[in-house]
Amino acid sequence: MPKTYFNYIGGKWGKAKNAGTFEDRNPADTRDLIGTFPQSGPEDVEAAYRVAESAYDAWRLTPPPMRGEIILKAGLLLKKRKEELAQVMTREMGKVLKESRGDVQEAVDMAYYAAGEGRRLLGHTTTSELKNKFAMSMRMPIGVCGLITPWNFPVAIPSWKIFPALICGNTVVFKPAEDTPLCASLFVEIMEEAGLPGGVLNMVHGGPQAGRAVVRHPKIRLISFTGSSEVGAEVAEYCGRALKRCSLEMGGKNAQVVMADADFDLALEGALWGAFGTTGQRCTATSRIYVEKKIFERFRKALVRGARAIRIGNGLKPGVQMGPLVNQDQLRRVQGYVRAGIEEGAKLECGGRIAKKSGLERGWFHEPTIFAKTHPDMKIMREEIFGPVTCLVPVRSLEEAIHQVNNTSYGLSSSLYSRDVNRAMRAIRDIEAGITYINGPTIGAEVHLPFGGVKKTGNGHREAGETALDIFSEWKSVFIDYSGRLQKAQIDVD
Ligand code: NAD
Numbered sequence: 220m221p222k223t224y225f226n227y228i229g230g231k232w233g234k235a236k237n238a239g240t241f242e243d244r245n246p247a248d249t250r251d252l253i254g255t256f257p258q259s260g261p262e263d264v265e266a267a268y269r270v271a272e273s274a275y276d277a278w279r280l281t282p283p284p285m286r287g288e289i290i291l292k293a294g295l296l297l298k299k300r301k302e303e304l305a306q307v308m309t310r311e312m313g314k315v316l317k318e319s320r321g322d323v324q325e326a327v328d329m330a331y332y333a334a335g336e337g338r339r340l341l342g343h344t345t346t347s348e349l350k351n352k353f354a355m356s357m358r359m360p361i362g363v364c365g366l367i368t369p370w371n372f373p374v375a376i377p378s379w380k381i382f383p384a385l386i387c388g389n390t391v392v393f394k395p396a397e398d399t400p401l402c403a404s405l406f407v408e409i410m411e412e413a414g415l416p417g418g419v420l421n422m423v424h425g426g427p428q429a430g431r432a433v434v435r436h437p438k439i440r441l442i443s444f445t446g447s448s449e450v451g452a453e454v455a456e457y458c459g460r461a462l463k464r465c466s467l468e469m470g471g472k473n474a475q476v477v478m479a480d481a482d483f484d485l486a487l488e489g490a491l492w493g494a495f496g497t498t499g500q501r502c503t504a505t506s507r508i509y510v511e512k513k514i515f516e517r518f519r520k521a522l523v524r525g526a527r528a529i530r531i532g533n534g535l536k537p538g539v540q541m542g543p544l545v546n547q548d549q550l551r552r553v554q555g556y557v558r559a560g561i562e563e564g565a566k567l568e569c570g571g572r573i574a575k576k577s578g579l580e581r582g583w584f585h586e587p588t589i590f591a592k593t594h595p596d597m598k599i600m601r602e603e604i605f606g607p608v609t610c611l612v613p614v615r616s617l618e619e620a621i622h623q624v625n626n627t628s629y630g631l632s633s634s635l636y637s638r639d640v641n642r643a644m645r646a647i648r649d650i651e652a653g654i655t656y657i658n659g660p661t662i663g664a665e666v667h668l669p670f671g672g673v674k675k676t677g678n679g680h681r682e683a684g685e686t687a688l689d690i691f692s693e694w695k696s697v698f699i700d701y702s703g704r705l706q707k708a709q710i711d712v713d
Contacts, residue, residue: 221252224400226263226424227407229270230417236262241426243400246313246543247533247582253311256400259425261432264392267421268436271363271390274418279360279388287337290382292413294330297323297374297406304374304405306535311399312370313542313582314497315534326378326406328666329683333382336688340387348712351702358692360388361464362440365433367454369446370545371500373399377406379666380443381420383687389441390419394433397426398545440464443690445502445682448603448629448675455678466680466690468671470603471631473661474507476620476646479514481636485658487518489636491525493660494609495587498541500549502676503632503654503662506604508611509620515613519591522611523569526587531574533582543582544606550583553606557588560599560608566592568611595626603629617642625651631672632661653677 223240225232235257245251257263278286297304305319314322342357366380377395384391395403407422423429427450434442434454444454445468458465475493477486493505510518534542544550550573557571570588588608593600600610614620617637624633633652637643643657653672656663664670669681680690700706 222254224254224256224404226257227422228267235259245310246545249581256424259423259429263423264432267392267423270418271392271421275390278390278419283337283340287334289413289415290330291334293410294327296409298327308402309534311401312545315542322372322375325375329378329382332666333386336386349706353699356696359695364389364391364441365439366393367430367444368395370396370398373402376445379682384691387691393422394429400424467678469676471502472627472629473632474624475505475634477510478637479511480638486636487521489660493662495607499607500605505661506609509614512613526569529587531584543584553585556599556604560590563597565590621649628675630674631676634661
């Protein structure tokens with residue numbers, strides 16, 4: 220019997236108020252029903268908000284090193300249960316087991332990093348323009364935060380939001396993705412086991428209705444959202460009007476550049492991993508590859524050969540290199556882009572079809588797909604596909620490549636393969652993106668560096684690293700006057 224799972228509000232597991240549910244199925248074999256989960260609405264969000272609000276003062280006043288200790292324990296538990304979580308993740312959203320393990324490891328890393336911040340959360344002490352006056356700045360928590368996450372990193376992305384939010388002293392209403400609710404439930408279970416007091420972290424399952432209720436709750440002070448640019452724009456619009464703090468991490472149209480002087484095999488390996496890892500369902504996936512003309516033909520042939528050799532299947536099986544897409548809508552979306560590419564005149568070099576091999580009939584599998592002879596105005600060159608589809612483009616020079624890389628409305632990740640340090644430095648300086656890799660693929664972030672992008676990818680915030688603290692805390696400037704008299708800044712200075 221598939222299990223029934225619950226929301227987590229005020230330290231208790233329970234149904235949605237309207238008792239509605241939704242199903243969670245394995246995208247590699249849709250006969251495999253993983254469980255049913257509550258379809259939450261505004262009344263559940265309201266209940267979660269109320270307990271988060273009442274837990275806020277006690278949590279805010281808990282010394283940060285003690286908050287950090289709980290997060291550290293959660294990190295150790297995540298590490299201990301890494302294999303179990305990875306198995307659930309692959310079953311729930313399809314990526315191959317090795318990648319699922321990496322996803323859990325990222326959450327472990329984030330726990331260790333955030334726990335350490337419990338003994339830092341540094342502000343500044345500084346000088347004053349007046350005598351006998353002391354000045355400093357310090358971080359303050361914000362209040363109840365609403366965190367909304369996607370399914371492609373179902374443990375890592377929640378950890379990127381929940382740990383920094385908690386270490387800063389906030390309480391949380393968490394709305395995970397409806398395609399990966401079990402990963403989210405296990406994450407919350409681990410937080411409970413680590414000793415997090417009831418009410419500090421609350422989870423409401425469900426889809427857009429629940430997400431919208433979190434965004435529109437008048438007293439939830441901050442929204443941290445990761446997902447598509449379309450939904451992000453709606454979130455930003457609402458938050459803008461309500462003057463609510465809002466951080467957005469959205470789509471990408473990431474590019475890899477390969478110069479003729481590059482290590483050819485390394486660049487090829489990077490392109491295959493960047494384009495087809497996680498079945499292309501990464502915000503940092505490589506969806507455009509610009510190759511210097513001199514080596515274009517050789518690179519094209521090798522990339523097509525590599526893509527054709529990728530073993531597709533259930534990510535739990537040893538030897539499988541690429542799992543299914545997460546759901547039927549994603550499969551339709553990818554197929555729609557393949558059709559658009561062909562209709563607009565691009566050349567399909569390989570793939571392009573729903574994968575039909577025996578054993579794949581019950582899942583949402585798609586072949587690794589490469590287009591060439593594209594034009595920058597084509598849909599496949601402009602829009603985020605979020606599937607195993609990439610476009611190959613010849614370029615004459617680094618300057619032309621950088622111009623093309625920047626010719627997009629997104630700006631998350633980018634990569635250059637070259638052995639020439641001068642070219643590398645120019646790419647680092649001139650590519651408009653939040654992340655640039657030299658001699659590495661467009662994927663591979665680490666938790667202690669800022670993560671996010673420019674243009675339509677984000678709204679100026681950066682997750683991870685110390686910059687995550689700027690999302691989840693407010694700055695306060697403090698002045699202590701010990702002169703015993705009224706001193707007037709800017710006036711008593713002569
Ligand atoms: P999505 O925008 O459909 O959903 C993201 C989350 O928002 C889900 O929890 C969903 O239930 C919720 N949601 C949907 N509609 C909502 C609404 N109107 N109001 C509030 N919440 C709503 O995205 P997805 O399909 O889950 O994820 C894929 C997208 O996420 C891609 O565009 C990808 O690039 C992006 N992504 C970005 C990053 C990053 O850090 N930049 C990381 C991972 C994924």
